[in-house]
Amino acid sequence: MTEQQKNGPESQRDMTRRRILVGGAAVAAAGLGAAVVTTASAGETSASSTSATPSASASSPSKEVCYRLTSETTEGPYYIDADKIRKDITEGKEGIPLTLRLKVVDSDTCKPLAKAAVDIWHCDALGIYSGYESASTGGGGTPPTGTPPTGTPPTGTPPTGAPTGTPPGGGGGGHLEPTDDKRYLRGTQLTDTHGFVEFTTVFPGWYEGRSVHIHTKVHVGGALTDSGYEGGHTCHTGQFFFAEEAVLASAEVAPYSTSTTERTTLDEDHIFAGNGAEGGLLNLRYRKGKIGKGVSGSLTLGVDPDETHDGTGR
Structure with a gap:
């Protein structure tokens, strides 16, 4: 007799619930060949080598399964209000292609939220934010000289306590006015x-004091205008994070490999809550040994559309 048979239907329902929660909005890997898959669940991450077979999606989760609220975080100093309504945000920036597929659901009812406005913003492959090129603390700007670094990128301990001086890019601190257009x-x-x-972008780089991440906001109750998305309120402000294995693989690919900036690991990051998908850890898929060909990232965001979380009071 198997463990499932011993424990009965209730255990089987629990296992089904865990599978759905871990799956998030998983992107099928058909046609990818052998792939590295990193999955995220509350409190754990794993990576494995797998054959390419279509994976189950959370596009139609069981009505009995509801999602925990995705963790709220600070918006950081480099937010610019939603005015670019578009899928492809690369604008020709170099980097590993990243397809980011997100699903937004009401965490109480599990029903999908249609016509919610999802903002994302992140640094480029060398840690620089648009709108704040002169204020960013990444490894961009003047190209590094000498022999590019090899092997594992350097790591550093994130700042502790109240931030001083220039706030760490994308981390804490108050909002800064843009320095460029x-x-x-x-x-x-x-x-x-x-x-x-779904967004088409590039795999973010790193900069001092923060692990690799993408910022996000979810707005509801507003409408599209000629100036962008206006009205309503922000029901979620969060960040997406990347498994260490994927970051190390990206560091072997140009232009990431030219960065001389000290790198903070996921475990050292002072924003990531360490609670897996609930804290924003993405499900990632890419070809083993060929991450430069592209990465698919996905996650289901559980939000409360009646709450206001603009991320400015943290």
């Missing part, structure tokens, strides 16, 4: 009737 790697889209939205 660049807007690459920023964009907004409305979710479809199933709660999905």
Whole structure:
């Protein structure tokens, strides 16, 4: 007799619930060949080598399964209000292609939120934010000289206590006014009737004091205008994070490999809550040994559309 048979239907329902929660909005890997898959669940991450077979999606989760609220975080100092309604946010920036597929659901009812505006913004491959090129603390700007670093990128301990001086990019600190008119790697889209939205971007780089991440906001109750998305309120402000294995693989690919910036690991990051998908840890897929060909990232966001979380009071 198997363990499932011993424990009965209740154990089987629990296992089904865990599978759905871990799956998030998983992107099928058909046609990828052998792939590295990193999955995220509350409190754990794992990576494995797998054959390419279509994976189950959370596009139609069981009505009995509801999602925990996705962790709220600070918006950071480099947010610019939603004014670029678009899927492709690369604007020609170099980097590993990243397809980011997100699903937004009401954490109480599990129903998808249609026509919610999802903002994302992140640094480029060398840690620079558009709109704040002179204020960013990444490894961009003047190209590094000498022999590029090899092997594992250096790591550093994140700052502790109240921030001093220039706030760490994308971390804590109050909002800063833009220093330039660049807007690459920023964009907004409305979710479809199933709660999905998809962005075409590049794998972010790293900069001092923070692990690799993407910022996000979810807005509801507003509408599209000629100036962008206006009205309503922000029901979620969070960040997406990347498994260490994927970051180390990206560091072997140019232009990431030219960065001389001290790198903070996921475990050292002072924003990531360490609670897996609930804290924003993405499900990632890419070809083993060929991450430069592209990465697919996905996650289901559980939000409370009646709450306001603009991320400015943290």
